Amino acid sequence: MPLYEIPRSIPEVANWDKEARAKVAGASNAVVAEKFEPGTYTWKVSVVRTGDPDTLVCYHWAESVDAVVQHAVAGGFPIDFEAIKEVAEPDLSNALWTMGPGNALASDKAAA
Numbered sequence: 001m002p003l004y005e006i007p008r009s010i011p012e013v014a015n016w017d018k019e020a021r022a023k024v025a026g027a028s029n030a031v032v033a034e035k036f037e038p039g040t041y042t043w044k045v046s047v048v049r050t051g052d053p054d055t056l057v058c059y060h061w062a063e064s065v066d067a068v069v070q071h072a073v074a075g076g077f078p079i080d081f082e083a084i085k086e087v088a089e090p091d092l093s094n095a096l097w098t099m100g101p102g103n104a105l106a107s108d109k110a111a112a
Helices: 018-035 065-075 106-111
Strands: 003-009 041-049 055-062 085-087
Touching (some): 003 065, 055 065
Antiparallel strands (some): 003 085, 041 055
16 A cells, blocks of 8 residues: 655644644544555644644555545545655665564674
């Protein structure tokens, strides 16, 4: 499933407190649960880019751009349709290491 980058211009988003972030996250998760079949839409992560205006950049796995737009419209989330883009992800299936507890490489712990 493709990963999409979804920039959302939201004034002062960098100043949101934990409660405000949790409210938006809950609304997003509710839309996913209500509108999409399990495994067809997943919110990966969101990051804040400060600027004028601040931008909340969300990364979602979705079957299509149409699904991303449907999620935004159903949740009342701001969206710039022109700015949505598919993001390439690295293939880590052949990685020789994994992260272990405490952010140490698991292979380092085995060697110790």
